[in-house]
Amino acid sequence: MISRKDEPFSRSIQNYLKVIYSHTRENRPVSTLGLAEALDVKPASVTNMLQKLDEFEPRLVNYQKHHGVSLTEDGEKEALRVIRRHRLIEQFLYEVLGYSWDRVHSEAEELEHVISPYFEDRLAEFLGEPAFDPHGEPIPNRDLEVTQDESIIPLSLLPVGKKAVVRRVTAGPQELLAYLGEIGLHPGKGVEVVERNPLDGTSRVLVDGMEKFFGVGVTGAVFVSVAE
Amino acid sequence: MISRKDEPFSRSIQNYLKVIYSHTRENRPVSTLGLAEALDVKPASVTNMLQKLDEFEPRLVNYQKHHGVSLTEDGEKEALRVIRRHRLIEQFLYEVLGYSWDRVHSEAEELEHVISPYFEDRLAEFLGEPAFDPHGEPIPNRDLEVTQDESIIPLSLLPVGKKAVVRRVTAGPQELLAYLGEIGLHPGKGVEVVERNPLDGTSRVLVDGMEKFFGVGVTGAVFVSVAE
DNA sequence: AAAATAATTTAGCCTGGACTAAATTAAACA
DNA sequence: TGTTTAATTTAGTCCAGGCTAAATTATTTT
Numbered sequence: 001m002i003s004r005k006d007e008p009f010s011r012s013i014q015n016y017l018k019v020i021y022s023h024t025r026e027n028r029p030v031s032t033l034g035l036a037e038a039l040d041v042k043p044a045s046v047t048n049m050l051q052k053l054d055e056f057e058p059r060l061v062n063y064q065k066h067h068g069v070s071l072t073e074d075g076e077k078e079a080l081r082v083i084r085r086h087r088l089i090e091q092f093l094y095e096v097l098g099y100s101w102d103r104v105h106s107e108a109e110e111l112e113h114v115i116s117p118y119f120e121d122r123l124a125e126f127l128g129e130p131a132f133d134p135h136g137e138p139i140p141n142r143d144l145e146v147t148q149d150e151s152i153i154p155l156s157l158l159p160v161g162k163k164a165v166v167r168r169v170t171a172g173p174q175e176l177l178a179y180l181g182e183i184g185l186h187p188g189k190g191v192e193v194v195e196r197n198p199l200d201g202t203s204r205v206l207v208d209g210m211e212k213f214f215g216v217g218v219t220g221a222v223f224v225s226v227a228e
Numbered sequence: 229m230i231s232r233k234d235e236p237f238s239r240s241i242q243n244y245l246k247v248i249y250s251h252t253r254e255n256r257p258v259s260t261l262g263l264a265e266a267l268d269v270k271p272a273s274v275t276n277m278l279q280k281l282d283e284f285e286p287r288l289v290n291y292q293k294h295h296g297v298s299l300t301e302d303g304e305k306e307a308l309r310v311i312r313r314h315r316l317i318e319q320f321l322y323e324v325l326g327y328s329w330d331r332v333h334s335e336a337e338e339l340e341h342v343i344s345p346y347f348e349d350r351l352a353e354f355l356g357e358p359a360f361d362p363h364g365e366p367i368p369n370r371d372l373e374v375t376q377d378e379s380i381i382p383l384s385l386l387p388v389g390k391k392a393v394v395r396r397v398t399a400g401p402q403e404l405l406a407y408l409g410e411i412g413l414h415p416g417k418g419v420e421v422v423e424r425n426p427l428d429g430t431s432r433v434l435v436d437g438m439e440k441f442f443g444v445g446v447t448g449a450v451f452v453s454v455a456e
Numbered sequence: 457a458a459a460a461t462a463a464t465t466t467a468g469c470c471t472g473g474a475c476t477a478a479a480t481t482a483a484a485c486a
Numbered sequence: 487t488g489t490t491t492a493a494t495t496t497a498g499t500c501c502a503g504g505c506t507a508a509a510t511t512a513t514t515t516t
């Protein structure tokens with residue numbers, strides 16, 4: 001049994017919780033292997049840490065060996081705190097410091113572990129309590145509630161001919177983001193699928209009057225809402 | 229011999245270099261004991277670290293057991309980098325996020341180790357390449373040059389009756405800074421010593437039309453330049 | 457100069473969070 | 487169901503950077 005004193009959770013713990021949270025939410029495998037991959041750490045290290053998190057007081061995850069992990073209420077709260085900081089910082093870097101949206105992630109990845117609650121509040125206020133980060137990901141509010149629009153769908157599922165608006169571009173590799181940014185595929189932009197290859201799902205997409213060709217790797221990461 | 233690869237120096241190393249630099253510059257004792265005190269670490273730990281810094285490649289300090297330390301060129305450069313980040317961040321917190329000047333230090337103390345060179349540049353640009361932080365401490369420029377005004381003196385040495393302008397309020401305990409802030413004793417403010425007790429140096433000082441009473445603890449930490 | 461005190465250094469230990477290699481358990485398939 | 491393969495866990499190691507206790511060196515006082 002490990003007690004919590006008053007220090008914040010370590011940077012490492014924060015990362016584990018954050019990754020477990022995202023994997024869960026996106027139905028990605030929350031396996032030792034999957035976590036190890038995402039955290040760039042060896043599987044054995046993940047096992048160690050999960051055991052530790054399971055013994056925390058208060059408990060942060062429910063872990064049973066060989067049967068996976070899930071976050072407890074407390075663990076999820078902490079994960080959301082980290083995510084809120086991360087996305088607020090991204091928004092700041094983008095809006096205020098003029099970062100391109102493909103650069104914000106890595107910087108936020110560091111800062112999210114370091115800013116104080118006071119900084120978080122002041123920053124949120126300065127930014128006007130933003131609800132989304134530059135990629136369109138929702139920013140949990142002060143009470144850690146996440147507004148999620150259920151009506152958005154991946155571009156890969158948008159029927160041919162329907163007009164839609166980009167809502168979210170899920171962080172992929174930096175180069176991909178950089179490219180999508182260049183061609184103007186940001187949240188808010190109108191798009192339409194002109195043609196879709198029924199075999200592999202590859203799509204011809206109209207963006208800003210220009211026609212682009214995307215594989216499912218891209219269209220699966222771009223989320224849109226269908227225009228009325 | 230310890231080689232440098234490409235990682236940044238550890239947070240701990242950055243702190244040691246920063247403290248050695250400041251102690252040197254302010255003629256405070258750069259002793260094992262003094263550093264331990266400033267770093268909130270035991271003397272034995274300081275000895276360990278100094279030995280390590282002395283073996284770095286490139287060497288960061290010159291250290292001879294029982295005979296003190298000093299920074300090498302490389303060590304000083306790194307210290308100035310940390311200090312530049314620290315003061316830029318303080319200025320940001322104060323000017324942009326609306327921190328009170330007694331709160332900026334502790335937050336900057338963390339962030340200084342985490343922001344990237346790119347962040348530093350963007351921030352400096354956003355702030356208009358400021359030359360001073362909220363306490364009036366000079367911010368090293370991009371080339372790490374520090375503009376130091378030689379003509380400033382501590383308020384404790386300002387002759388009675390001479391008008392002067394506050395230039396710098398050296399960080400003391402947070403409560404002191406908070407108090408000085410409240411009574412308006414910021415850089416830029418005009419002051420005058422009305423009377424000084426020749427025994428202990430205690431001074432009656434005119435600030436903003438109000439008369440205040442300060443011991444040398446305060447007047448030694450407030451630096452002014454005499455008005456022409 | 458000897459003795460007493462203060463500062464510094466050495467030696468060995470501890471903790472968090474990684475790692476590797478070996479062992480075990482679960483899953484897939486013949 | 488037995489076997490092979492994949493995933494996971496255990497056991498023990500390493501490293502940074504702290505710590506304490508003991509030893510040593512410097513400094514001051516008598």
